Amino acid sequence: MKQMELTARLKQIADMVPQGFSVADIGTDHGYLPIYLVVKGISPCVLACDLRPGPLERAKAHVREYGLEEQIRCRLSDGLEGVMSGEASVVVMAGIGGHLCSDLLLQESQREKNILPTLKALLLQPQSDLAVVRHTVHGVGFGIEKEAMLEDRGKRYTVLFCRPGNEAYAHELEYQYGKKLIEAKDPILQQELLERRRTVEGLLEQIRQGEKCGSAACAARCGELEQERQEIEEVLRRWT
Incomplete structure (x- = not known):
């Protein structure tokens, strides 16, 4: 089996996935993150979800290339709609806009068979509008346990690791710039x-x-x- 290398952005997300939990990767694109999680023994099984048939077919091809069809299921899904309760303990949303990330979480929170209360963690890497995402995370019943910033190929990214729980920040600046990042004096x-x-x-x-x-x-x-x-x-x- 050939080595799977991730970009620094995806590697940061993979490093924050809790060991041993099933994962749903929403907007999986080429399926590189699910493959890495299984190959490295971080997750026993992953749902690779995407709204677009083209990227999902590419993800399927990559999964077949690594012989991981049993551990990684590729599924056409609009946000979390295609993920059933009990199929994933951790949800990853990476590489999408902040408003879209927020909308997908809000839509799921209002769905009859909402899976958010069954999750152990959310891992979010919005491309923009981080304050909106932080507000939404708190609004759907999660607290932000950790944030990490990194630079990758000339761009900066922020990853939010969220656990179920009630949390609200006292100041809007903490939503704007990230309370955890400020507390850590992130360089x-x-x-x-x-x-x-x-x-x-x-x-x-x-x-x-x-x-x-x-x-x-x-x-x-x-x-x-x-x-x-x-x-x-x-x-x-x-x-x-």
Whole structure:
């Protein structure tokens, strides 16, 4: 059997999957994560789910290549609709937009045969709108136990490891930037905040030097940017 190599993004997710639990990989694409989880002995069985027939066929071909048809079942599924209660203890959603990730969780929470209460963990890696996802995680009955940030091929990614439980953050900034990342003084988050602060300060300077600086629209935009700058400063103080 040939070696299965994952991108740094997928490897981070695989490293956070609890040992010995069945997994449903939602939006599996090529099926690389399920194959890795089984080959490495992390998970005994995996559901590789995708909404699109094309990627699912590619995943099936890769599963056959590794001879893992017994341990990995490829299934056409719109979100979690194709996953039955008891088939998975851990659900992975990676590489999708934050609003889509949030919508899929909310849709499942309202389904008659909702599997969320049966899960041991959620592993989420949204591409955007992390604050929306964090709010939704809390809204569907999960707490965020851990977050990890990483860089992979010029992009930054955040992975959320969530367990069942009641949790709510006291401050919106904790939803925006990640309470666990702030508490851990994550160096990648710090770098991202420093870069964003420079961008905001540059935009403020550009607007204030512009011809329409006195307009109401300009004043409103400056107010938004100044508020964001102050929020970033507040979060960055946690590193001092």
